[in-house]
Amino acid sequence: MAEERDIIVGIDLGTTNSLVAYMGDSTPVVIPGEDGSNLLPSVVALNPDGKDFTVGNAARKYLIETPERAVYSIKRLMGRGLEDVQDELKLFPFRLSENLKPGEVLRIKLGDKEFTPPEISALILRQLKRNAERYFGAPVTKAVITVPAYFNDAQRQATKDAGRIAGLEVLRLVNEPTAASLAYGLDKKKEGIVAVYDLGGGTFDISILKLHEGIFEVIATNGDTHLGGDDIDNLLITIALDDIAGDMKLDLRRNAEAVQAIRKAVIEAKIDLSAREKTTINVELPGNKKYLREITRTQFEQLIEPIVQRTAGPCRQALADAKLTAEQIDEVVLVGGSTRIPRVRMLVEDLFKRPPHTEVNPDEVVALGAAVQANILAGGSKATEEMLLLDVTPLSLGIEALGGVVAKIIHRNSTVPASATEHFTTGVEGQTNVAIHVLQGERELAKDCRSLARFDLKGIPPMPAGLPRIEVKFLIDANGILHVSAREQRSGKESEVEVKPTYGLTDEQVEKMILDSFDYAEEDFRQRQIVEARNEAETILLALEKGRRNPAWNQLSETERKDIASAEAELKQIKGGEDYRLMRDSIEKLNHVTMRLADLMMSSAVGSALKGKDMQDLDAEGPTAPHPIAPAEIEN
Amino acid sequence: MKLFMATETHIASAAKNAEDTVQCWSCDTLFPAGSHFCPHCFKVQKPVAADYFSFFGLPRKLNLDGSTLEKEFYRLSRKLHPDLFVRATPQEQEWSLETSSRLNDAYRTLKDSIARTQYLLSLEGVQLEEQSKAATDRARQTGEEKKQVVPPDLLEEVFELNMQLQELRMSAEKDPEVIAQLETAKKNFETRLQGLHFELKKLWDAWDQAINRGVPSDDPERLQVRNQMVDLLNRRSYIRNLVRDVNEALQN
Numbered sequence: 001m002a003e004e005r006d007i008i009v010g011i012d013l014g015t016t017n018s019l020v021a022y023m024g025d026s027t028p029v030v031i032p033g034e035d036g037s038n039l040l041p042s043v044v045a046l047n048p049d050g051k052d053f054t055v056g057n058a059a060r061k062y063l064i065e066t067p068e069r070a071v072y073s074i075k076r077l078m079g080r081g082l083e084d085v086q087d088e089l090k091l092f093p094f095r096l097s098e099n100l101k102p103g104e105v106l107r108i109k110l111g112d113k114e115f116t117p118p119e120i121s122a123l124i125l126r127q128l129k130r131n132a133e134r135y136f137g138a139p140v141t142k143a144v145i146t147v148p149a150y151f152n153d154a155q156r157q158a159t160k161d162a163g164r165i166a167g168l169e170v171l172r173l174v175n176e177p178t179a180a181s182l183a184y185g186l187d188k189k190k191e192g193i194v195a196v197y198d199l200g201g202g203t204f205d206i207s208i209l210k211l212h213e214g215i216f217e218v219i220a221t222n223g224d225t226h227l228g229g230d231d232i233d234n235l236l237i238t239i240a241l242d243d244i245a246g247d248m249k250l251d252l253r254r255n256a257e258a259v260q261a262i263r264k265a266v267i268e269a270k271i272d273l274s275a276r277e278k279t280t281i282n283v284e285l286p287g288n289k290k291y292l293r294e295i296t297r298t299q300f301e302q303l304i305e306p307i308v309q310r311t312a313g314p315c316r317q318a319l320a321d322a323k324l325t326a327e328q329i330d331e332v333v334l335v336g337g338s339t340r341i342p343r344v345r346m347l348v349e350d351l352f353k354r355p356p357h358t359e360v361n362p363d364e365v366v367a368l369g370a371a372v373q374a375n376i377l378a379g380g381s382k383a384t385e386e387m388l389l390l391d392v393t394p395l396s397l398g399i400e401a402l403g404g405v406v407a408k409i410i411h412r413n414s415t416v417p418a419s420a421t422e423h424f425t426t427g428v429e430g431q432t433n434v435a436i437h438v439l440q441g442e443r444e445l446a447k448d449c450r451s452l453a454r455f456d457l458k459g460i461p462p463m464p465a466g467l468p469r470i471e472v473k474f475l476i477d478a479n480g481i482l483h484v485s486a487r488e489q490r491s492g493k494e495s496e497v498e499v500k501p502t503y504g505l506t507d508e509q510v511e512k513m514i515l516d517s518f519d520y521a522e523e524d525f526r527q528r529q530i531v532e533a534r535n536e537a538e539t540i541l542l543a544l545e546k547g548r549r550n551p552a553w554n555q556l557s558e559t560e561r562k563d564i565a566s567a568e569a570e571l572k573q574i575k576g577g578e579d580y581r582l583m584r585d586s587i588e589k590l591n592h593v594t595m596r597l598a599d600l601m602m603s604s605a606v607g608s609a610l611k612g613k614d615m616q617d618l619d620a621e622g623p624t625a626p627h628p629i630a631p632a633e634i635e636n
Numbered sequence: 637m638k639l640f641m642a643t644e645t646h647i648a649s650a651a652k653n654a655e656d657t658v659q660c661w662s663c664d665t666l667f668p669a670g671s672h673f674c675p676h677c678f679k680v681q682k683p684v685a686a687d688y689f690s691f692f693g694l695p696r697k698l699n700l701d702g703s704t705l706e707k708e709f710y711r712l713s714r715k716l717h718p719d720l721f722v723r724a725t726p727q728e729q730e731w732s733l734e735t736s737s738r739l740n741d742a743y744r745t746l747k748d749s750i751a752r753t754q755y756l757l758s759l760e761g762v763q764l765e766e767q768s769k770a771a772t773d774r775a776r777q778t779g780e781e782k783k784q785v786v787p788p789d790l791l792e793e794v795f796e797l798n799m800q801l802q803e804l805r806m807s808a809e810k811d812p813e814v815i816a817q818l819e820t821a822k823k824n825f826e827t828r829l830q831g832l833h834f835e836l837k838k839l840w841d842a843w844d845q846a847i848n849r850g851v852p853s854d855d856p857e858r859l860q861v862r863n864q865m866v867d868l869l870n871r872r873s874y875i876r877n878l879v880r881d882v883n884e885a886l887q888n
Contacts, residue, residue, distance in 0.1 A: 171722055172719065172722075212710075213710075215710055215713070215714075373719075376719055377719055377722045377723075378722075378723075379723065388713060388714055388717055388719065389717075389719065390713060390717070414740070414744060415740040415743070415744065416737075416740070417718060417733055417736050417737035417740060418737055418740050418741060418744075419734075419737040419738070419741060420741075475733070475734075475737055476737075477718070477733060478717070478718045478719065478733075
């Protein structure tokens, strides 16, 4: 009997447009939406009823009509923190939540609801998932999703989280230029050195690959995750706004609807100029006014020159890293809508000393490539049985060492999976924890690199300083995501590794965000969160009441009792409110200050087997899972 | 970031190497230790604790044919890459992840002539830290003296170079004569580096011959070749740092 094969789709989650594609036995095809369109604009809007969402083409009108309830280019915020996005905020109408702290995952507002970027991306993915399910008449739960090659660990993790939230098992993240080369290479049965120049809506990647007998080996990759068609649009919008302010004495900068209308018009003009030598920007402004401005291709090219030039540096660096000259490149492939601009094509031709290939569809080739990779993972077909992808990590991985310097342990452009083993020891007698700060980037100082995560290695057996020998293994998997494991070699004990991802969601947070298979509209997500948090608050407060009547209470110090009382009072106050995040923080705080009380109560009652439980667990009837927010504990 | 669930499949300690045969977890066939796959059912096995040379089934020799190595790298990649284990058991997935990362690390190291030499020397118990860029930067940061070994025959040149660099840094106006001198010095060093490359090749041949003859590791001749390679790499590293310093100064 033939083995039932799961459907694995390939998804291009783009800044401007998203697509889903599938490869059966022969060639990959893009799966269209209900409206017959292959491209799903990456636009999400919260409906007027405040419960449902609109995704795609239909959402674009909301951008103009109710811009405070709609968002586009969410990919720009994935895996990034408050400090990173200050520049974006000046140019994009992202409405961030008010009380964000540095190092926290961003939250944006749609109407009066808040969402993290992975949740918004999940809505786009869910729409694509539905489109695929409609096409197959069967469930689709597995996917390959593409990411810019230059995406860092946090950005990749955020993309995986988005997949999970949307109900998709993400079997692999594939770098966009590599995916494009798969679709291209499959088609042409190519051998040789290929450069993929990928300029999309928000990101730029350049990858140099060696194609040989079905193996697609990336030699070097470089890019800029902050550079794309959006930047060109913003430039034109700024000029239009200045024009309007000057000529018509109207300052429309704060008028969200007007800005979106202008945006729509400049994008149309930009596209027009790829085919024509001149065009007119034509916008309906509020108060029945019209803004008309003619613009020639020459003027346009002068305006965008600095933006286009920004792609040259990464190209040269990639060639240098690959130890190749432009002449040694056999073919150049263009990917991404922005490569339709004639000036961009000229620059590519100048850089690589040959005309680029333009016959691939720059909008669809990445999704098609993702479908090819999905096919390989599913077991392959005749067309892909000889194909294998060998990709690289785009950024060096390092550890912060004394003096704020970065010690690189895995170098950029290393083929993945890649690993490195480092040894650490303690500085103080009896030290049981060691903190490690991991970063990504090429700079020499930690402050100039991107913070990836901080690790606490716990459970180190107490020994004189300098004696423990902790072996830490860093492994970057085929998705480009880092995994860490640690072992104290003298005792052979596995160290508990507590991860504090910078800008990341914890597993528990993602679990809570997973959208149900039935319509989102049927649950008010936030209300449920509030109810659950309140229940937990009640549980722990009740347990504390019991705790006060327990003889163990008298064993606490004055300070401890004061801390408990203050945390308790705070929680009592907060639980009546609507902010479930504050509630959880407060619950965690109370948990923390009552840890010792819980321990004392347990040891007097049952014995050491139950040590480590907290107040909530003591109150429960039977075995309970630790509180979701408590750090993961690996049992010995 | 994910927690890597540590299990007993961490690289086996040296003790395991004493065993000559291993039993396949899937079909129970016995086969010699050191193989990545079962020769009978071809299932991937527990990762082998091996140095990079053994991983590729190569002796510890320094001359290496790049294209043969590449072919073997591709061949092993086609069998070990995680993409091929997506529908396999979690155990196999873990093992293929580990072994393929070893494969990539080994290939990357053996492919580059300097990295290969450094790796072999580290297997022979030698540390090349002092000249590393990391050490240089650490020293820069803390203001401490780096453990520096100035090759004696370069002492005079280095002294003069440092003077020229100092002069360039101090003066507001960039004296074209000093710049020309630095350019010449740079070319000089680059020629030296090329010379070192040939010298290294000769040492490789000497080393490989010693290995061919089965000379033991404490043999004085073998040790001499080893030490000469250490010296050469240190010199090379030192000179490269100088070139780098000159480049930096000229750019500013």
